[in-house]
Amino acid sequence: MTATAARGIAVVPWPQARDTARQAGARGLLPGAETEPADALGQVLAEPLTALTDLPAFDTSAMDGWAVAGPGPWRLAGQVLAGRTPPPLADGWATGIATGAQLPPGATAVLRREDGRVSGGPAPAARTLRATSEPGPGKDVRPRGQECRLDEQLLPAGTLVTAAVLGLAAACGHDRLTVRRRPTVELLVLGDELLTAGLPGPGLVRDALGPMLQPWLAAAGAELLGRRAVRDDFGLLRDALRHSAAEVVITTGGTAAGPVDFLHAALAESGARLLVDGVAVRPGHPMLLAELPPVRPGGPVRHLVGLPGNPLAAVAGTVTLALPLLHALVGRSAAGRFTRTSQGLRGLPADTRLLPVRLTEDGPVPLAFDGPAMLRGLALADALAVLPPGGVAAGGRVELLPVPN
Ligand SMILES: Nc1nc2c(c(=O)[nH]1)N[C@H]1C(S)=C(S)[C@@H](COP(=O)(O)OP(=O)(O)OC[C@H]3O[C@@H](n4cnc5c(N)ncnc54)[C@H](O)[C@@H]3O)O[C@H]1N2
């Protein structure tokens, strides 16, 4: 029999929940805008990155030494430094050249400094260059267009702009990049028992989710409009949902069936449509995803991700629903990360298990303190391993999900 969540939607298998979040985001793909490259870091290319030039843009010396024309020995004429435009080189002549300098027209190869001997008088033209090891045609030359040609597509739309992408974009001549606008996010932290400073006391716990989710979501490309504590009050929560200006509202806590777990009721009163209400995964079982009606008639649909209050369960909800939704809103390609495990990894009979692991030479190693209310294992983890029902046998393939870093 299919397990059913309290509000009547079937609890879905973990892969289906993630797909639903991706599809919801893809329906709301955000527009692209041109930006300064430095501001594009962590955002996603809205258009393919194409080369604005051949790379290299000119035939380039790959070594310090001499540009030579034809077979040796050669007579010597001057030198070419990086940044200069050299005169042509006639057959039988050589010129000193630096790594990265433009090869003179007529040069056929580069002779490395350590492979040549110069003999003869003090005047350069009276000197002769001989090779201890004759360079074949094109040796140590990076020919124009070796890396790419003008207009060639280098990266597809959907690529995350990393430091390496900024470097490549600069190398091929870009002064602006077109990236998707960041999705706006509001984080609502629910629970009267939560403290934002000081020591946990009787019945009181420190809010562990605000400090973890805020930087994590920002690093995932969200524009945080704010993080607010919302008391355990139905009306306050309903109004916070109704009026949030964010495209994605993320709540923590209140997803289950406790006396002050008002999230389902507040969603119902706000006119929300549940897309996921409970997932066959541990931890994180009561996570949910909903569409929220626009704040003003005709405005865009908003989304709500309800993360369970137990901290590791909230992490599970983040990787299952929040990040796939946010990534799909900006069209970020959903490339999976996989590894092999040398030891068997124990799963659950019917649910997916998300397990904090360290990555070692032998594959993922489970960390202790992986209970739903704990973060101690996660804080040492390199990833969360996705263990389908029944687990993964030794030698099997395991999907890895990101953890906050
Ligand atoms: N009768 C049932 N009880 C519970 C069920 C269930 O199916 N039936 N599911 C359990 C599971 S699984 C989880 S996970 C939790 C989810 O609970 P809620 O989302 O309603 O969260 P709360 O009740 O508000 O809090 C649970 C737990 O987490 C602590 N918490 C909450 N927010 C934070 C925070 N920001 N930082 C640190 N700790 C936080 C809170 O104090 C509670 O200890 O429900 C089970 N119960």
Ligand code: MOO
């Ligand atoms: O989803 Mo809950 O995390 O199993 O405690």
